[in-house]
Amino acid sequence: MEVRRQIDVSGIVQGVGFRPYVYRLATGRRLRGTIRNTPAGVTIEIQGPEETVQDFVDRLPAEAPPLARITSLAVHDLPCDDVPCNDDRHFLIVHSHEDEEVRTLISPDVAICPDCLGELFDPNDRRYRYPFINCTNCGPRFTIIRDIPYDRPSTSMAMFRMCPACLAEYENPLDRRFHAQPNACWECGPRVELWDKSGGKIECRDPIAEAVSGLHAGLVVAVKGLGGFHLAVDATKAAAVARLRERKRRVEKPFAVMVPDLRAAAGICELDGEAPTVLQSIQRPIVLLPKKSSGVIPDDVAPFNRYLGIFLPYTPLHYLLLAEGGFKALVMTSGNLSEEPIAIDNREAVDRLHGLADYFLVHNRDILLRCDDSVVRVAGGVTRQLRRSRGFVPVPVFLKDDQASVLAVGGELKNTICLTKGKHAFLSQHVGDLENVESYSFFHEAIEHLERILEIRPEIIAYDLHPDYFSTKWALQQSGVKLAGVQHHHAHIASCMAENHLEGRVIGFALDGTGYGADGNIWGGEALIAGYEDFERAAHFEYVPLPGGAAAIREPWRMAVSYLAHHFGREFLKLDIPFVRQLNRPKVDLLLRMMEQGVNSPLTSSCGRLFDAVAALVGIRQKVNYEAQAAVELEMAMASSDEDTAYPMKLAPEPVAENNHWVISTRPLFEALLDDLGRNVSVAAISRRFHNGLVAGFVELATLLRKTTALNRVCLSGGTFHNVYLSERLEARLSEAGFEVFTQKEVPSGDGGLSLGQAVVAAAKMRGVGVN
Numbered sequence: 224m225e226v227r228r229q230i231d232v233s234g235i236v237q238g239v240g241f242r243p244y245v246y247r248l249a250t251g252r253r254l255r256g257t258i259r260n261t262p263a264g265v266t267i268e269i270q271g272p273e274e275t276v277q278d279f280v281d282r283l284p285a286e287a288p289p290l291a292r293i294t295s296l297a298v299h300d301l302p303c304d305d306v307p308c309n310d311d312r313h314f315l316i317v318h319s320h321e322d323e324e325v326r327t328l329i330s331p332d333v334a335i336c337p338d339c340l341g342e343l344f345d346p347n348d349r350r351y352r353y354p355f356i357n358c359t360n361c362g363p364r365f366t367i368i369r370d371i372p373y374d375r376p377s378t379s380m381a382m383f384r385m386c387p388a389c390l391a392e393y394e395n396p397l398d399r400r401f402h403a404q405p406n407a408c409w410e411c412g413p414r415v416e417l418w419d420k421s422g423g424k425i426e427c428r429d430p431i432a433e434a435v436s437g438l439h440a441g442l443v444v445a446v447k448g449l450g451g452f453h454l455a456v457d458a459t460k461a462a463a464v465a466r467l468r469e470r471k472r473r474v475e476k477p478f479a480v481m482v483p484d485l486r487a488a489a490g491i492c493e494l495d496g497e498a499p500t501v502l503q504s505i506q507r508p509i510v511l512l513p514k515k516s517s518g519v520i521p522d523d524v525a526p527f528n529r530y531l532g533i534f535l536p537y538t539p540l541h542y543l544l545l546a547e548g549g550f551k552a553l554v555m556t557s558g559n560l561s562e563e564p565i566a567i568d569n570r571e572a573v574d575r576l577h578g579l580a581d582y583f584l585v586h587n588r589d590i591l592l593r594c595d596d597s598v599v600r601v602a603g604g605v606t607r608q609l610r611r612s613r614g615f616v617p618v619p620v621f622l623k624d625d626q627a628s629v630l631a632v633g634g635e636l637k638n639t640i641c642l643t644k645g646k647h648a649f650l651s652q653h654v655g656d657l658e659n660v661e662s663y664s665f666f667h668e669a670i671e672h673l674e675r676i677l678e679i680r681p682e683i684i685a686y687d688l689h690p691d692y693f694s695t696k697w698a699l700q701q702s703g704v705k706l707a708g709v710q711h712h713h714a715h716i717a718s719c720m721a722e723n724h725l726e727g728r729v730i731g732f733a734l735d736g737t738g739y740g741a742d743g744n745i746w747g748g749e750a751l752i753a754g755y756e757d758f759e760r761a762a763h764f765e766y767v768p769l770p771g772g773a774a775a776i777r778e779p780w781r782m783a784v785s786y787l788a789h790h791f792g793r794e795f796l797k798l799d800i801p802f803v804r805q806l807n808r809p810k811v812d813l814l815l816r817m818m819e820q821g822v823n824s825p826l827t828s829s830c831g832r833l834f835d836a837v838a839a840l841v842g843i844r845q846k847v848n849y850e851a852q853a854a855v856e857l858e859m860a861m862a863s864s865d866e867d868t869a870y871p872m873k874l875a876p877e878p879v880a881e882n883n884h885w886v887i888s889t890r891p892l893f894e895a896l897l898d899d900l901g902r903n904v905s906v907a908a909i910s911r912r913f914h915n916g917l918v919a920g921f922v923e924l925a926t927l928l929r930k931t932t933a934l935n936r937v938c939l940s941g942g943t944f945h946n947v948y949l950s951e952r953l954e955a956r957l958s959e960a961g962f963e964v965f966t967q968k969e970v971p972s973g974d975g976g977l978s979l980g981q982a983v984v985a986a987a988k989m990r991g992v993g994v995n
């Protein structure tokens with residue numbers, strides 16, 4: 224029987240080869256019909272024998288091109304007795320006037336596809352060794368878009384006029400390069416050049432071969448990638464790695480390493496479970512994996528760390544560099560100085576990376592928007608985002624319900640922004656630490672660019688309550704829009720709720736380093752009873768002073784002194800443990816006086832600072848060189864045993880508050896820990912007992928809160944959950960105790976995911992007061 228059906232597909236289905244794919248699927252089955260772009264995606268009309276049409280509908284999502292992301296697919300019958308959807312046996316791609324009006328989802332930048340890779344290394348292909356080979360299934364998108372709609376004139380490819388051969392591919396619906404906007408070749412496309420350290424062009428026949436010899440000689444080469452410059456050195460050469468560290472002024476913070484293929488990856492890291500799939504995924508994130516003691520990679524690449532961040536090449540240029548140099552691994556770190564944003568423009572790179580790079584491998588396809596590499600970890604079969612950026616942005620996080628358009632401006636560190644429209648929450652790429660001027664201007668750029676290409680005019684701006692955050696100050700200067708302040712840890716929990724599509728109220732554990740509290744103190748070890756609209760603080764770590772404010776974050780020994788003085792008074796100075804013996808007494812006296820008089824010693828319930836105190840006490844680290852270093856190294860020091868001993872914590876009712884408000888006392892924990900230190904228990908065992916103690920304490924707390932609230936769902940969020948052992952064990956123990964546990968996967972649990980939570984909270988608050 225002949226049938227006719229209409230199929231409405233929404234999601235990322237434009238600019239990703241979807242229409243030619245449908246064309247091939249239909250003509251291959253001799254079905255008649257049309258496909259056209261619509262504002263939401265595409266609409267297909269299809270006619271033919273019922274069985275064949277059904278087969279077409281079934282296969283449609285299953286075999287879609289790699290970049291397509293179908294979010295909904297609605298099929299309904301059309302009367303067959305109408306004029307056939309097309310004049311005869313053909314299937315047509317309809318180019319309507321509406322095409323120019325079309326507003327739809329934009330694809331992220333993705334890695335070179337297997338077809339293009341085959342051509343790249345095929346001496347008979349016309350694009351043999353062409354560093355910008357791409358097709359509709361791969362290549363740059365987000366970082367080359369100036370404006371919408373996404374077609375060539377609104378990208379940085381506008382200046383390159385396609386040669387006849389490229390144009391023929393571009394116009395042929397059956398070609399893999401049909402409407403591939405960055406399509407190019409040796410004849411007509413961008414070119415690579417090698418520049419010296421001052422930006423002078425080096426005349427040579429083969430810039431890539433020259434760059435390779437530089438790397439072999441141990442030099443630092445700045446390489447222009449998809450979302451910015453990398454600084455590259457041969458990762459197997461300790462002296463080159465040391466030179467890069469020194470020039471980049473990056474002390475001890477791990478470098479990521481690019482390896483040529485999966486086999487090379489398996490030589491230096493443990494590739495269990497999902498790891499190979501994630502490494503080879505089109506997003507090509509940096510994946511944190513357990514290091515092997517291979518002897519290939521010097522320790523200095525990731526000192527004091529059991530993990531190494533590795534990734535596979537994702538541009539044709541990367542593949543050419545690695546293949547032609549025969550490198551086992553290249554350090555590929557963001558082209559910037561310490562925490563500044565990554566450099567993208569050729570001249571900007573020469574200026575900003577002056578003195579860092581010996582060579583610049585540049586090209587003339589402009590990067591319009593910087594976008595750092597994404598970082599994920601794979602544990603327990605789950606991939607979690609640590610930094611969600613290239614390859615993922617601007618794919619939205621899909622929300623459960625439509626909501627008002629909100630611009631959420633994120634926090635201060637690891638900043639991202641978030642724009643919502645309907646059911647879509649678009650998080651920006653990693654913007655970075657707003658404390659420095661360059662990041663702050665990138666913050667403006669990211670807002671402006673995202674609003675333009677997504678065509679979102681927010682009704683509400685959501686911001687953190689911290690009065691000193693640059694993002695907060697910026698938000699408060701905006702006019703003609705509603706403003707909503709959102710408490711930091713409420714935003715963390717709401718972020719977790721939103722990506723898990725939760726409604727109602729949950730028990731939320733928000734553990735991190737720093738967040739401005741509703742009482743003006745610095746929170747960070749919080750149990751909330753939260754919904755989107757509001758929250759109640761159910762419990763928190765007992766307050767201790769943060770002596771010296773920001774200095775206490777850089778110098779964990781101050782936190783150890785703070786905790787010891789808080790629990791034991793000046794008596795702690797008599798303790799016969801290495802930590803106390805090595806203290807600088809005049810400095811400690813000053814610190815104690817500061818705390819006693821309440822000078823520059825704000826109160827904090829931060830979980831991150833508790834980790835710092837313990838790390839300093841056991842002698843792991845007195846000063847840090849990068850954020851969370853002490854906590855990371857305390858986790859790394861843990862013994863891999865199955866010891867279950869846990870330091871005790873005590874839950875006490877909050878003295879002044881009404882019911883249901885608890886303070887988590889850390890005194891028993893420190894007593895037990897000092898006991899162990901006195902008995903020379905190993906640091907590895909102490910670290911494990913400390914982690915176990917936190918887990919046991921929070922399971923006990925959850926059980927208590929379940930009794931009083933009848934809530935059984937627990938959300939875990941905050942930067943502390945980047946700690947693998949803590950998050951896996953807490954999730955497991957809560958599940959064993961019958962809780963439904965929700966964690967973050969799509970966006971980071973750290974401050975990189977904060978903007979999502981701010982957006983959904985602000986929208987809910989506005990609904991609550993009837994604004995929306």
Ligand SMILES: [Zn+2]
Pocket residue numbers: 335336337338339340357358359360361362
């Ligand atoms: Zn391709």
Ligand SMILES: [Zn+2]
Pocket residue numbers: 385386387388389390407408409410411412
């Ligand atoms: Zn061409």
Ligand SMILES: [Zn+2]
Pocket residue numbers: 711715735736737738941942973974
């Ligand atoms: Zn936070």
